[in-house]
Structure formats: C-alpha cells, structure tokens
Amino acid sequence: MRAAEHLRRGDHVGAFRFADRLCRVTRATALDFLLRSEAARGAGLDDRAAADLARALDLDPTQRTVLRFVLQWGGRLEKQAAARALIDDPAADPDLLRRAVAEMFAGGVEALLLLRPVGARLAGWAVFRAGHPPDVVELREKTVSRLLAADPQHVLRQEGLDAANLTLDPAGLRGVRLMNGDREIASWSPPPEPPPLPRAPQTAKLWIVVPVYEDLAATRACLNAAMAQLDDDMRLVVIDDASPNAALRGWLDVIAASGRLELIRNPKNLGFAASVNRALKLCLGGDVILLNADALPPRGVFARLAELARAAPDVGALTPLSNNGETCSFPVANAASPLPDEDEIARLDALAQRANGDLLIDLPNGIGFCLYITRACLDATGPLPEIYGRGYYEDVEFCLKARERGFRTVCAAGVYVGHAGSLSFGAEKRGLVMRNMNLLEDRFPHHEAECAAFLRADPLRPARAAIERLDPPRRPFRLIVAALGASALEAQGLARALETDGEAPAPLLCLYDPIEQKARLRAPEGCAPQSLEFDLSAPLGFDALGKWFFRLRLSGVTLFFSTTLPKTLVEMLPALGDVELAIAGIELFSPPPRPETCAQPEGPRPCPSCASAFTASEAMAARLRAWRFAANISAALRPLDRMSAHVAERLFPQARLLPPPDFSHAISAAPGGRVLGVLSPQPSAEADALVVALARALRRRGDPAEIVVLGACLDDFAVMAPGNVVVSGSVEGEDLAPLVQAFGLTELMSGSRAYCGRLDALAAVCGLPRAGFDWSSGALPFGAGELALDPRLCDRKTAEIIVDWLAARRAFDLSDAPRDQGA
Structure with missing residues (x-):
C-alpha cells in the first residue's frame, strides 16, 4: 500500500495524499481512516487527524487497532469508551488491556471486576488500588466473604494498581461484590433468567408484539396507534424490558389494567430478542407483527399486512416502507429521514396504497421495526436468535434462516409506517451494530455481498417513484x-x-x-x-x-x-x-478531439491543425x-x-447580464513550483490526457514537481503511471480548500479548457496562483505569478509551457509579471 510505504519512510504529506485517496475511492473502513489520521498527524494536520480518528472509532468501536490509537491520541471521553471496549473484549492483547485498565482508573473508577464462563466455572480478574485489597463477597444462599490477596506477578498489575485472578462456582451464585469496608467498589451479576410467564398461552389470529424500554412519549404514541386498529382477532402484547422510566412503567400498568394489552414485565433487561421470545411463548397460533416502540403504524396497517401475507404460500415475512426503514426507507433508500407527524404518516400510507397497491418486492432480509411474520414461517424457523445480545441483526438472521426453509421476505410497497429510530440504545448503537454485524458475517458470509448488490440494483426505486409521481x-x-x-x-x-x-x-x-x-x-x-x-x-x-x-x-x-x-x-x-x-x-x-500528435511540436504557437479546430464550422x-x-x-x-x-x-450583447462573482485575491508569497493541483470535478478523457502529458513533460525534464489531481479521472491508474501523480478521487466542493492545504499544493489549474469557475473560486480562497486557459485573447488580465494559456494549444505544448512556469516559480520572485500565452 503506497500510503503505508510513505508513512514508513517518514513522508507524512505523501502518505496523507495516498491515504486520502484510499478513503475516497473505496468503501473506506475504520483502518483506512486510522491510516489517514496517522498520516495527517505526522504532517501537522492535528484537527484532521483528530476528526479521522473519531471517524474510525465511530465506524468500528470494536476494532482493536483503532482502540489502541484512541487510547494514545483520543480525547478523554473517547479514551474511556475505548478502554471499556477493550476490557469487554475477551481476545484483547494483555499489554493493550493494561493500558485500558490504567485509563479506567485515570477516569476515576476505584476497582474493576470481570468474570466470564469458562467451561463449568466462572473465571476472571479484579484490579484495585495498590495497598487497598478489597473483600470478595459471593452472593449465595449463604453469603461467602474473603479478603482478595494481590498477585504480584499478575499481568494487569502496574504502578499504583494491584490485581488478582478469580475462579468461582456459578451454581447458586446471584452476584459478586468487591467491598472496601462497607462501600461497594465493583460488582458482577449473572445474566438474568427469564421469569415464568404471568399467564397461560392464548390464541389469536394476529399478535402484535412490542418490547419497550424508554421514551414515554414515543411508546405512548406507538401503542395508542396500535390499539386504535385492534379488532377481535388481534391481541397486543407489550414487554417491559426492565424500563428505568417510572412514568412509562406506571402508564403501562394503567393500560394493562384496562385489558387493552397484555403486559409482560422483565425483572432485568433481557434485550430485544429474548424479550420477543418470552412473548412468543404466550402467542399460540396466528401470525405475529414485531413492532418497535418508536414506530407509528397508521390505522388499518395491521389488517392490510395480514391480507398481503396471504398473497403466496412462500411469503414468510413482510416489512413496509418507512421514513427510517433501512432498505425500505422512503424517500431515500437506506437513509433515515425525519419522522413525519401522524397525519402525514396516514397521508403517505394512503399514497403508497394508491401508487403500489398489493405490490410485494423481495428483500435480502426484513427490518425489525415492523416485521410481519406468518405462523407457518415462525413455526418452521423458530424463535429469534438470542446470540446478538441486546439487539441488532437478530431480525436479519431470522429472515435468512426462514429463506433456508423456503420462505421469502418481501417489502409491502403499498404500506407505510413511521419510525423514529434508535431511541432505546442512543449512543451505544454503533458498538452494538459493529459487534453483531461481525457475528452475522461469520454465520452468513455471503449476506453482505447480497445486500450490496441489492442496493446497487435498487428494485424498490420504481415503487418510491410511483409515490412521488402522485x-x-x-x-x-x-x-x-x-x-x-x-x-x-x-x-x-x-x-x-x-x-x-x-x-x-x-x-x-x-x-x-x-x-x-x-x-x-x-x-x-x-x-x-x-x-x-x-x-x-x-x-x-x-x-x-x-x-x-x-x-x-x-x-x-x-x-x-x-x-x-x-x-x-x-x-x-x-x-x-x-x-x-x-x-x-x-x-x-x-x-472536436485533437490529433494524437501535433503537426508542429516545436514552438509556442498552435499549429494549423490545432488552430483550425477553433475556426468557424457548422457544428460550432x-x-x-x-x-x-x-x-x-x-x-x-x-x-x-x-x-x-x-x-x-x-x-449575447442584448441580454441582461448579471455580474460574475469577484474572485480577485492576493497571491501567497510562499515558495512555488513544487506541487501543482489539477481540478477534475468531472472525469474526462480531456483532463486525463492533459495530466499525463504534463507528468511526462516533468519526467523528461527531470523536474521534481509533483501533480495532485483534485477529483477523479476516467483511468486513475493510467494517469498515476508516470509516478509523479496522485489522483485524490471525488472531492466535494467544501473539502477542496482543506485538501489544498493538506496536500501542500503550491499552484492550481483546471483539467478542463471549458470550465474555469471552480478554479477561480478555489484559487481565491487559498491564495494560490493559477494556470488558466484564456478565452479572452489577453483581454482579461491574469494576476502576478499566474499563467494564461492559449486554449488552442495541444496538450504537449501546454504541458511544456506549464513546466517552464513551475520551474520559473521555483527560481524567481513572485512579483514577476505573468507570462501571457493567450490566443
């Protein structure tokens, strides 16, 4: 990898150019952003380095290499998050784990206790302040307490901290506490066992299952919308997953007492899948809708989904359109949009029904915010997998297993349900997503490629367009x-x-x-x-x-x-x-395209064949x-x-002409002629040919100047083949000026003879001189130190003139008048 090679050689600016390209032209990973962060740090771009490190952590808060660098360079909150992630990682490197433990104590914790099942035992470790060994209290039918002796050889022992290993019998163990006198300084509890159901299983034709945890307002809106469309064949089951919200718990008690819903209460938080599975044990017969507590189903949706589920015997699961429904999102696929109000949701649902009717479109997997599951599919597939912990991707695995058993998952394109999204987990979502995404990929290795192909094909686009047309x-x-x-x-x-x-x-x-x-x-x-x-x-x-x-x-x-x-x-x-x-x-x-070779390659003026391309013609x-x-x-x-x-x-002398933007600017007195930036916002053969000609001219002269193409080329690798060119990849307009500084550019030009506006604007913002094509034949002045180019010149002659200009800028004062090669 070119970026890593430059980094190893200590060329941080060169490393940044290639690392930046990597982040733009590929589906960049957390490690790609980490590489760019380290290159930026070495190049003195501290703000860029910090932003890329935060981006790497956001993309994958479980990646150990990223966590290592976050512990070194991150802010206080980022370091604490990285330390917690490493402590929870059973495969973390011991040295890295030591750093994570030290960071947690620097953040103010008094002790750390970690226990995991190992065979038939519980094994783990405790870390505490040196000289203050705690008591270990085992909560059993008969409480056991003992002083925890420090292990002087323990791998986690370090300055100011002692550590010791623990091995316990899990049978009958309700929890473990580390006590410093009467004060608890750390604790551990085993995963909760689901309590018995409060009622015997019941029957219905359709069950709506809603796990709830937080956000009273969203939950109340969701359940009121659900209850408003229940009929005699439908039952609503709500699972309170140990909500910390007393007002929410109280409201659920009142509604449950009225008989409008069945309430199951978890004594401890079990997560989405385990909560749903508890409810499914209560639901005998009938189809099931899994509904998030932040979803807003408009009136009549449940009955319509039930009708659509009978469209074909192999339909096993259905997901409606939504403002926040991943692949089923509207108006933008795979992107969340703001939650509409209830009236707007009802209007959009009516439009979807009118536009798409009973249309069903196959999906790689369903989306759990509103997932209709037929009884045949549920009986064949079984309950939701609980290996995904508190949530994310259990709905995906369920649908993939259902497919293995012959059931399709489809989008009901004529149904629309609102969804707020991410209310339960908040800032924890990314870590849960990455952990579970990696787990799903291990179990279903081809699913990611299928999803990518689905997004490229976008079979839901016509359904979305049908709504927009109306x-x-x-x-x-x-x-x-x-x-x-x-x-x-x-x-x-x-x-x-x-x-x-x-x-x-x-x-x-x-x-x-x-x-x-x-x-x-x-x-x-x-x-x-x-x-x-x-x-x-x-x-x-x-x-x-x-x-x-x-x-x-x-x-x-x-x-x-x-x-x-x-x-x-x-x-x-x-x-x-x-x-x-x-x-x-x-x-x-x-x-039209120029001849491959100039008829008169020597001399600064255009040859007859080049000049004739601009003479009057029928096409012009x-x-x-x-x-x-x-x-x-x-x-x-x-x-x-x-x-x-x-x-x-x-x-157009008779037209009303508005004044153009004023891009006049002072040119920096910094040394020039070193790195030329070529704007290429739109890939074109014209720009590719000009950059290659310029790169070869620099090579022929032995000129050390480099070229950075700000944008994309038709063939990046062919343009970079001379070895003195880097193609950045597509760049958004607001990113151009920061990249000019990061890449160390000393001059700018446009790869296009026809489009100059972005060049003028960028040069003005950055204070850099331009080489520009002069269509005014010298009528418009160029600034001191700038170069006006005759647009009739072939690429080879243009390149030679630019190389002369770059060499002159390295050798002479910037106050020299510009060399005007205008037509």
Whole structure:
C-alpha cells in the first residue's frame, strides 16, 4: 500500500495524499481512516487527524487497532469508551488491556471486576488500588466473604494498581461484590433468567408484539396507534424490558389494567430478542407483527399486512416502507429521514396504497421495526436468535434462516409506517451494530455481498417513484435544470447553496441523462422526490413531465444550458417562471478531439491543425444557435466566472447580464513550483490526457514537481503511471480548500479548457496562483505569478509551457509579471 510505504519512510504529506485517496475511492473502513489520521498527524494536520480518528472509532468501536490509537491520541471521553471496549473484549492483547485498565482508573473508577464462563466455572480478574485489597463477597444462599490477596506477578498489575485472578462456582451464585469496608467498589451479576410467564398461552389470529424500554412519549404514541386498529382477532402484547422510566412503567400498568394489552414485565433487561421470545411463548397460533416502540403504524396497517401475507404460500415475512426503514426507507433508500407527524404518516400510507397497491418486492432480509411474520414461517424457523445480545441483526438472521426453509421476505410497497429510530440504545448503537454485524458475517458470509448488490440494483426505486409521481412537493421550489456532466456539478453546487440559505426557496434539481434520455428529479436531502424520473425518449414523457411541473409552486427556473438538453424540455421552461441562464463554462467553443500528435511540436504557437479546430464550422454554428435560443428565453444571464462573463458579453450583447462573482485575491508569497493541483470535478478523457502529458513533460525534464489531481479521472491508474501523480478521487466542493492545504499544493489549474469557475473560486480562497486557459485573447488580465494559456494549444505544448512556469516559480520572485500565452 503506497500510503503505508510513505508513512514508513517518514513522508507524512505523501502518505496523507495516498491515504486520502484510499478513503475516497473505496468503501473506506475504520483502518483506512486510522491510516489517514496517522498520516495527517505526522504532517501537522492535528484537527484532521483528530476528526479521522473519531471517524474510525465511530465506524468500528470494536476494532482493536483503532482502540489502541484512541487510547494514545483520543480525547478523554473517547479514551474511556475505548478502554471499556477493550476490557469487554475477551481476545484483547494483555499489554493493550493494561493500558485500558490504567485509563479506567485515570477516569476515576476505584476497582474493576470481570468474570466470564469458562467451561463449568466462572473465571476472571479484579484490579484495585495498590495497598487497598478489597473483600470478595459471593452472593449465595449463604453469603461467602474473603479478603482478595494481590498477585504480584499478575499481568494487569502496574504502578499504583494491584490485581488478582478469580475462579468461582456459578451454581447458586446471584452476584459478586468487591467491598472496601462497607462501600461497594465493583460488582458482577449473572445474566438474568427469564421469569415464568404471568399467564397461560392464548390464541389469536394476529399478535402484535412490542418490547419497550424508554421514551414515554414515543411508546405512548406507538401503542395508542396500535390499539386504535385492534379488532377481535388481534391481541397486543407489550414487554417491559426492565424500563428505568417510572412514568412509562406506571402508564403501562394503567393500560394493562384496562385489558387493552397484555403486559409482560422483565425483572432485568433481557434485550430485544429474548424479550420477543418470552412473548412468543404466550402467542399460540396466528401470525405475529414485531413492532418497535418508536414506530407509528397508521390505522388499518395491521389488517392490510395480514391480507398481503396471504398473497403466496412462500411469503414468510413482510416489512413496509418507512421514513427510517433501512432498505425500505422512503424517500431515500437506506437513509433515515425525519419522522413525519401522524397525519402525514396516514397521508403517505394512503399514497403508497394508491401508487403500489398489493405490490410485494423481495428483500435480502426484513427490518425489525415492523416485521410481519406468518405462523407457518415462525413455526418452521423458530424463535429469534438470542446470540446478538441486546439487539441488532437478530431480525436479519431470522429472515435468512426462514429463506433456508423456503420462505421469502418481501417489502409491502403499498404500506407505510413511521419510525423514529434508535431511541432505546442512543449512543451505544454503533458498538452494538459493529459487534453483531461481525457475528452475522461469520454465520452468513455471503449476506453482505447480497445486500450490496441489492442496493446497487435498487428494485424498490420504481415503487418510491410511483409515490412521488402522485405527490408533487407542496412547498415552494426553485427549479434547476442541467444535463449530466460538468454543468450538472455546478447545478448541484447551486442546489447545496440554496439548501443552506434560510431565505431562498428550496432547490429542485432536474438532471437530464442524455444517454438514457431520462430526466431525474431530486429535492433536498430527506425530501421527496428522490427516485422520480421521466422517460423523454417519446413525446408522452415530455407531456407527463410538463404536467408534473405545472403542479409545483415554482419561484423561478435556473437553466444550466447544454446542447445535450432536449429542445422540447428547454422550450417548456419559460411557462414555469422566469428563467435565469447560468453560464458555467465555454462549452460553446469546445473543439472536436485533437490529433494524437501535433503537426508542429516545436514552438509556442498552435499549429494549423490545432488552430483550425477553433475556426468557424457548422457544428460550432449549431451550438451558437442553440445557446442564443436559450439566451433569448431567459430573463437574465448569470455567468459563474469572469471568463464566461466575457464570452457571454461578446455573444449575447442584448441580454441582461448579471455580474460574475469577484474572485480577485492576493497571491501567497510562499515558495512555488513544487506541487501543482489539477481540478477534475468531472472525469474526462480531456483532463486525463492533459495530466499525463504534463507528468511526462516533468519526467523528461527531470523536474521534481509533483501533480495532485483534485477529483477523479476516467483511468486513475493510467494517469498515476508516470509516478509523479496522485489522483485524490471525488472531492466535494467544501473539502477542496482543506485538501489544498493538506496536500501542500503550491499552484492550481483546471483539467478542463471549458470550465474555469471552480478554479477561480478555489484559487481565491487559498491564495494560490493559477494556470488558466484564456478565452479572452489577453483581454482579461491574469494576476502576478499566474499563467494564461492559449486554449488552442495541444496538450504537449501546454504541458511544456506549464513546466517552464513551475520551474520559473521555483527560481524567481513572485512579483514577476505573468507570462501571457493567450490566443
């Protein structure tokens, strides 16, 4: 791994570049973020190092290597969390365990006691303050107490702390206490045994089983919604899993006394699976719905799920759509959205029923927030597995075992249930998830790949889109239209800016895919639509899109015009509101591909074949006509950089031209010519070819300058093959400036001849000089120390001029005037 090699050599900046790439181009793991954290720390990027270390701990709070570094570099709370995780890990390295114990005592504990079953015995250890041996009290029918003698050779003994091993007979043992006089300083209790059920098993056609623990308001809303739709064939069973909330316990007692639900109370917390299994012993016959206490089922959902469960004999488990239902989430798949209120949940449920009816879509597994299980499936599969402890993934294993027995798990796409999510475990969730995910992977090693394939295929997208088609957003929007490509990136940037502007209308993106001929609609994150698309390969698609648009409340339209946009789509926009034409680049002048070799490789001017690519042609005339049409239907033109403004002023003199952003800036006096950053927000063959030409030119000259591509390439490895290039991978706009500093960049340029706005903005923020393509033929000045490039030059000539510029910046003062190679 290149990052690790650089780290071993002490090249922390180089290590950071490759580690950062690893975190961007792969599905980064906790260890990947840890590697980037260590590289950042060595490079002096302490804030970045701390953020990546916290990210690694968040991704996998059970990973021992991560925990080791957290103990060394983490904050106080992070160190305490890491120490607890290591103490709970039976396979922790002894030296690491010693550090964890020391951290716990530094945090103020007076003693630690750990016991685990080993064969027929209980074995473990105790650590306590040196010179203060505690009494060990065994809670049995007859209490046993003895002084715990320190073991001077114990592996956990260290400065200020003594330790000793313990081996106990578990038979009849109710608990163990470490006592310092009359004061308890540590304790251990065995896992609780489920008490006998309060009533004999009963029969019903449908059982709704709800374990509860915390959050009175959410639990009350859930159970009231459930009780409101019970009929004579349905029974509600609630398991109080040793709730610490006295108000919640009291409310459950009142409702249970009214006879509206069956209440089972656990004397100690058993966790989700064990609690559900206790209830299942009470439920004879009939199907079962497992319902989280933070779910909100709208009226009629139970009966509809029961009807759908009879659609086919092999349907074993069903999960509805939800705002927070993992793979069954709406509007965004596999992402939680805010919990709607009860009226909105009922409205969305009615829309789902109208849009999708009885549609069932196969899932890799069901989701336990609302999991309908048929009696045939339950009898064949058995109770929930209890090896997952307090919760997470027992529902997944149940569904995978059901599949082995011939039962399908499906999404009921015509049903919607609200779900708050994570109310019971709060901040503990990630640790529980990681522990149990690893356990599930060991038991079902192919499930993760199946889930990944499911997410890529997204078979639920048409069902989500069907709901969105019936339900245009009711809030005011500004429509932003663009074709996929570089202009779409600028459109998405504008959408993000509008999202954070409290006074501006929310953005609604309409992104056209010219290959598939589809228009995709995307609202801000968490809001519909997120899956809706219209097929524009036929007139009916335009009619449907137009009707959908006209049902919106639009404040106006921003058009990022491209000649790949269908003319029919562009023509409908003025009827929707005032159109503002955003000019994000010089697409108008984009030439056809250049010859592979320049006809006159020597000399600074373009050869005839290069220059002829920019002369008037029918293709260029057609592009100009299309752009003039877009300008004529627009109320105003908004150029996004000074070069676009200059071209627009020349080509559309009658249009109302808004001023471009002011990206003027002072250039840093720091030494230059060392690391050139090339912006590549959109992979393109043009950018790949230019970077490779530049890298080879540096190699031919023996120039030590390096290149960092900020973004993605079509072929990352081919671009990095010369050995002096690192491709970062896709970078969000807000991450660019911090990366410029982290990578130690000294100059910036754009990999595209046509799109310069991001280059100007980034250079202004970072105070770095630019090498830019000058479409003004010298009319627009470049700053001191900057380089204006003739866009007609081939890649080889462009590369040679840039290499000269970098060498000059290393050798001469930055006050020298720029070398202008403008056309």
